[in-house]
Amino acid sequence: MIRHIDLGSVLRGTVSEQYTNLVTRPTGNAVRGAIEAILGNEAEDAVTVIDFTHVGLLDYSCADEIIAKLLQRYDAREPADARGAVYFVFRGLNDLHIESIEWVLNHHGLALVAEPVDGEPHLIGAVDDEARTVWAVVGRIGACSALVVAEQSGLEPTQAERALVDLWRRRLLRRENDQYLAARVVS
C-alpha cells in the first residue's frame, strides 16, 4: 500500500489556508497530528510519501516537531512507542528543506529516505558509510538477500546482515521474508 500526503495541503487544511511555510513548533505539532491521523493505528506494511513540493520554508523547530517526532514514533528501535510498520519517503525536498532536516536528524541520530527535487533518492541524516553502501546496493538491484548484498558491496555477510537489519528497524528498508527492498516508490 502506498499513501501520498501533500504536506502543503495538510498545512493549509490544518493550520491556515494562507500559509505555505512550515515554521514554529505549534504549526509543526498540528501538522504532525494531522499526518498521524491520516496514518491511523493500523499495523500494516505501508509506504507513505510525504510530499514537500508545495512547502516554502521549513525551519528547524518545525522540522524537529514534524519529521524527528514522526520518525521516532515509527522507529522499530524504540519498541515501547513504535507503531505499525510505516516506511516514509520524503519527496520534493529542495536544498533548504534538506538543510533543516539534516540538522535535526543528526541531532537525534535519525535518518530518512529523501527524493529531492533534483537528484536521485538517497539517505540523509545519521547513517554510517556501511549502511549507506548497503542501502545503495538494495536501491540499485531491488529485492535481494543479505548474501547478495554482501557480494555486491564487498562487505562480510555478517556485516551486511547487521546493516540490513538496522536499516529495516529504522524503516529505511523493507523486509519480506529474507529479502530486503528499498523503502521508496518507483514512479
Place this chain on the structure above:
Amino acid sequence: MSTVINVPSSLDDQGIEKVLEQLAAVPVDAPVLFDARHARWGTPYGLTAMLTIGQTRGEKATFSGPEADDVASYWARTGFYKHAEGIFQLTGHVPRGRTPGESEVLLEVTPIAHAEDVHNVVARIQHKAQQILQSLHIDSKASMGFAMTLSEACQNIIEHAGTGGWVAVQVYEWRKRLGRRVVVIAVCDAGQGFRRSLETTQGRRLGDRWDDGAALEEAVLRGVSRFTDKGRGQGLAGIRRYVGRWDGKLTVRSGTARLSIIPTWDDDVPLTKQLPAFPGAQMQIVIPERLTR
C-alpha cells in the same frame, strides 16, 4: 515630578545601555520622561528595546521624540511611533500621517505574541530579503536561511518569554564600526529572561555559579532549553550557525548579562556581566555586506 532619562544621540545597543544605566536607580513605578529630542539615529535594536523598556514601567512613561524632522520621519517609517502611542505618553514632536514600510526598513517594528505572528513576519520578509541580501552580495539562497533565522529568533519570544515582544529588521550603513552596509534583526521582549526560564533545570546543577551570564552560556552556547525534549534548543544553535556562515555577529542580552558571538571584524567582548538589569531577553543579529574582490 518625573525623572528625566536622556536618550543618547545614537539609540543603538550601546545607547540603550546608557538609558538603562540612568534608569537603574529609578523605582519601576516612578514617573519617567524619556528625552529623545536630540536623538539622531535609531537602530532596530534601539527602537524595539525602547518600546520594551516602556512596557516595563509601572506608570506609563512620557516619551519626547527626536526634534529633527528627518530622524522623526525615519522612526515613524520604522513603525516605532505606531506602537509607541500605546506604550508612552508622547510629547513634543510627534510625526503624523507617516506610514511604515520604506525600502530600507525590511520589516517595520512588529509585535510578536503568537505563532501566527511568526508566520506573517516570515511571509512578509521572504521576497524582500532576497533582493536586499543580493544587494549586500550575499548568495540569494541565503535569503531562505535569513527567514529561518528570523523565524527562530521570534519563536524564542513565544516559547520562553511568557509575554509578547517585538521584532524589526533594517538595512543600513554601519559606518563607524564597519564601514559597510549591514542587515540587522532585533528581537526584544520583557518576559522572564533566560535565567528564570532555565532555573529549574539548570540552576541547581550550577549552584553558586548560576546567574544571567551562566544562563546565556547554557542557552546560546550549549543549546540548553527548559524543555526536557531532546529536540529543543536547536533554534538558537541554528541562528548561531547562520550567523557564523555569513560572518555575522550575534548578541543576546538578558537580565544583567550580554553574550556575543563575535566575528573577526568586531572587537566586542564575549560575555559582559553586571550590566543594569533589563527584564526579558534582547537579541541582535548583524549580517554584514560581503566584500567583493
